[in-house]
Amino acid sequence: MIIPALVGGVAAGFLSSLPLANCFCCLWIILGAFLAVFLYSRDLAKPLSLADGLLLGILSGLVATIIDFFLSIPFQAINAALASRFLETLAQFTEEIPFNWDRWLERSEMARLGFPLIFFTLILRTFIFVGLGAVGGALGVAFFGRRKRGSVSVDSKVEEEKEK
Amino acid sequence: MKIFKLAKTSFLLWLTFLFINIFFIILIILAPIFQKRWPSLSSAIYLIFTPFCHQIEDRCFSFKNLPLAVCSRCFGIIVGFLLGITTYPIFKRQKPIKTPNIGWFVGASMPMAIDLLGNICHLWSSSNWLRFIIGSIWGILLPFYFLPAVFAFGNKNTNQINSF
Numbered sequence: 001m002i003i004p005a006l007v008g009g010v011a012a013g014f015l016s017s018l019p020l021a022n023c024f025c026c027l028w029i030i031l032g033a034f035l036a037v038f039l040y041s042r043d044l045a046k047p048l049s050l051a052d053g054l055l056l057g058i059l060s061g062l063v064a065t066i067i068d069f070f071l072s073i074p075f076q077a078i079n080a081a082l083a084s085r086f087l088e089t090l091a092q093f094t095e096e097i098p099f100n101w102d103r104w105l106e107r108s109e110m111a112r113l114g115f116p117l118i119f120f121t122l123i124l125r126t127f128i129f130v131g132l133g134a135v136g137g138a139l140g141v142a143f144f145g146r147r148k149r150g151s152v153s154v155d156s157k158v159e160e161e162k163e164k
Numbered sequence: 165m166k167i168f169k170l171a172k173t174s175f176l177l178w179l180t181f182l183f184i185n186i187f188f189i190i191l192i193i194l195a196p197i198f199q200k201r202w203p204s205l206s207s208a209i210y211l212i213f214t215p216f217c218h219q220i221e222d223r224c225f226s227f228k229n230l231p232l233a234v235c236s237r238c239f240g241i242i243v244g245f246l247l248g249i250t251t252y253p254i255f256k257r258q259k260p261i262k263t264p265n266i267g268w269f270v271g272a273s274m275p276m277a278i279d280l281l282g283n284i285c286h287l288w289s290s291s292n293w294l295r296f297i298i299g300s301i302w303g304i305l306l307p308f309y310f311l312p313a314v315f316a317f318g319n320k321n322t323n324q325i326n327s328f
Binding site: 016051118138139143 | 263269
């Protein structure tokens with residue numbers, strides 16, 4: 001379970017920290033968890049349970065947080081410079097350039113915040129990464145869980161037996 | 165009168181995620197409100213969401229001419245997620261630990277995929293409200309995959325099945 005989660009988490013963290021790649025919103029972390037579930041379920045003989053999918057997603061989210069944090073430090077300066085150059089070039093070809101993009105670039109400076117605020121930011125980022133990873137893991141089970149049509153998951157059978 | 169047919173652990177988990185979701189929505193709205201009084205805190209809130217959203221000012225809802233911490237589509241997703249969590253016990257009273265068919269997710273993703281493609285190809289430019297609605301359609305469905313996995317995970321080691 002660790003290796004698929006690492007692969008999914010590294011992919012999600014790397015893509016989330018890449019300059020301008022965050023224009024796809026929360027897609028990367030969900031896709032990272034998807035990848036982890038896919039890699040894990042590929043060699044499984046039995047259907048993957050929802051709980052396992054969730055755990056894979058959570059682990060991917062944690063790995064993604066660490067990768068994003070360490071990559072965002074060197075990428076931050078590159079990110080701003082590259083985004084600025086990209087938007088300037090884009091402005092020559094299209095009028096669809098986002099309004100006030102210079103202010104948007106200024107907002108993404110972590111250096112001018114104190115340690116407590118950076119810590120606060122990282123804790124909440126971890127929550128979001130883990131949450132989105134968990135969503136991706138659950139969706140991954142729905143996609144790759146290899147459940148037969150009309151059958152219910154292992155978890156729902158256990159729950160139904162408990163209720164009886 | 166039984167309103168929710170959820171196990172005790174499931175109910176507590178459901179309540180926890182409801183509050184976490186509300187907390188993040190409040191945080192998104194607080195970013196522009198804090199801008200004048202506590203600019204550092206406001207910047208920290210904007211930074212929390214940087215890896216998950218492009219935060220382009222033109223594509224965000226604004227409060228007193230300042231953008232929210234995420235774009236209108238991401239805000240739609242998180243508000244939709246809240247709606248999904250809130251309505252989950254009503255729709256999933258009988259089988260709380262069973263995910264819907266994956267076709268529902270694919271169907272809900274179609275409007276977003278078409279809208280993204282149309283905007284990227286400059287076929288049309290959607291308004292913020294349209295992006296919000298499309299995002300919320302997608303967001304509403306996510307808890308129906310996420311919460312069963314959470315309940316399965318939470319109930320794995322407990323025998324509490326008291327109904328609420």
